[in-house]
Amino acid sequence: MLVKGNLLTFRQGSGAATAFTEIRSMEVVDGFIEWIGESKNAPTADNVVDFGNRLITPGLIDAHAHPVFGGNRVTEYEKRSQGATYQQIAAEGGGILSTMWATRAASEDELVATGKKRLNWMLANGTTTLEAKSGYGLSLDDELKMLRAIRRLGQETPMDVIPTFLGAHAIPPEFDRDRSGYAALICNEILPRVAEQGLAEYADAFCEDGYFDCPTTDRILTKAKSLGLKLRMHADQLTRCGASQLAADLGAKTADHLEQTDLEGIRALKDANVQPVLLPASVYALGLHHYPNARAMIDEGLSVVLATDFNPGSSPTASLPFVMSLACTQMKMTPEEALIACTLHAATSLDRAQDRGSLEVGKRADFVVWDCQDFREIPYWIGAPIVEKVFIEAREVFSRA
């Protein structure tokens, strides 16, 4: 198949990559890009799909999401609109634990059914690869159930789903007075089963004093690493407790959130080659204003990733274009930096840059056809349905009405 359009490619310059759209044709064979270049040099093909002057980008990659859960948290959302804080809501029994109860009550089939609906929202926004975390089960059986649901979402939808075990997301009520007991359960019972059953590629932890402090996070993620899991880490969201340095010390692939990270932390990430994954939609949805310091991270040479953090509490958005809009308007990232952060840099953070994240020969034909000409229009026309078609391995998986 020969695909024609305004193909967006990235050229690695001396500094940041440059997005440009001179390339006009790509040949796709067996779901992969076999050739890309000017139309006049294109190989002959029986099947030509011509999108005219429409923009074609790589499929978007969401590197931090919690798409599997029971229930929703609209009531909390309403309470926050009336002035309650996230912390007040948690103290009243809301927050992550309310989703834990709903997730424990849901069957695996129910989690798959609601998850599919949310993955369709993501597809409609151009996402083709999705990282998905457990962390609302918080018991052996319920964490395994969530991870099985995540695996089925990868099998039963067109989306490529990369599973992350996040047992260390919150302390379940059974262990409220025995926090180290929960860490022991994760290390001795849950993690070995997750690894044995091949249910996760990554392990993650919510590293924060009062939840999983640095020593506990270290213990859990060191165990995960010894079992062959790669690491991601929720770091510096609420306070600065040394999580960035720990992520660096552990050799995590990513440190995520980083709202409170200072220059010292940024340099620790840089020195250890840990990628920052920024989640501005969670700042936005909580009605806060302290966004992570993306500019300092970019200036230090880090390959910043943007992700939705899709979850029912702090970030109920399935839209990476909206996250790009937040990055441009609230964090002073350029549209180019924002787009690379949701494609190539996100692929790198998931160890997938060898086969996706950009339109290049040898990579998967995961791409989005946009009803616009210029990539800067993606964050600009926020809320407009400009995703026209989505392809995964050259197969059309979404088409707009």
Place this chain on the structure above:
Amino acid sequence: MLVKGNLLTFRQGSGAATAFTEIRSMEVVDGFIEWIGESKNAPTADNVVDFGNRLITPGLIDAHAHPVFGGNRVTEYEKRSQGATYQQIAAEGGGILSTMWATRAASEDELVATGKKRLNWMLANGTTTLEAKSGYGLSLDDELKMLRAIRRLGQETPMDVIPTFLGAHAIPPEFDRDRSGYAALICNEILPRVAEQGLAEYADAFCEDGYFDCPTTDRILTKAKSLGLKLRMHADQLTRCGASQLAADLGAKTADHLEQTDLEGIRALKDANVQPVLLPASVYALGLHHYPNARAMIDEGLSVVLATDFNPGSSPTASLPFVMSLACTQMKMTPEEALIACTLHAATSLDRAQDRGSLEVGKRADFVVWDCQDFREIPYWIGAPIVEKVFIEAREVFSRA
């Protein structure tokens, strides 16, 4: 036709209206709601359309928009992401005047064609009635051209479009050194033609020192009123120069923006029964943080309206659900207040509450079927394609893929 679903109706209580969804059926005849009530009491009908437990709301009403223009301003958007302010961009020849040049260069047909695309974006977000302003022509011929394009958008799309003359949007370069000359042109040449040709129902002005100060706005809008136009007014966006008081004195239907309005201004609006139209997406897209004080306005008893301010510079969003999200997360309006602000209150502000803005007997069957059950999910799942179908006068005008 009998329509079944989770019909959202408003009950006027002692204070704010209450959104609730007990009503399950409505009978629609000739595009109007003839009966509404419990299904068990429903009249027999040959044609029953059952949306199950899906939420059905009134069609959304966008009471402040600039959907007709040439070109776009993505380059400015990118510059702002790099730190330039709106004022710096205007000083470099960008801003409203760059859109003026592109709009003057466009034919009426071109304005209609691009306008249709944008109205389709709005339909896909649930908007069924749209206020549309001129104001990028800034000459007799170009303002009339814009208003004719706006009229055609109402004729050639399913959307009901309410035209507003906004010649006093910016000072065109021809009058840079003769600002009162431009006011004279508006009063003596353009307004009489607009009125004579019936091209506008409202007149509006950007009342701000350095643009159209209070005396000049007074002169223009008093003339408009004498020609039978009703009034709306851009007030207190950048500074507080007395615009709210002027809107009250002139008996304008609305005062729009109000980012800088203080309690005195709010009380002046209340005393004169002028509705505030708040435009948080323009605050957001400019990367600012000073939102209008919606809570004080609601507390004073004003019927707050929310609108997109859709325009290529400060607010390139066609989505009222996104505006509702901004209201809930950034302005501490409740989801209920936000929804009423985009429906019933917006209808009132456009003098249309007699036939739309709520699901009531005698009103038009303009409604949205949402792929959710609870109205609070509209701002909550921001970016998800949950608008399933849109009906205008009972005719299906949008259906999701």
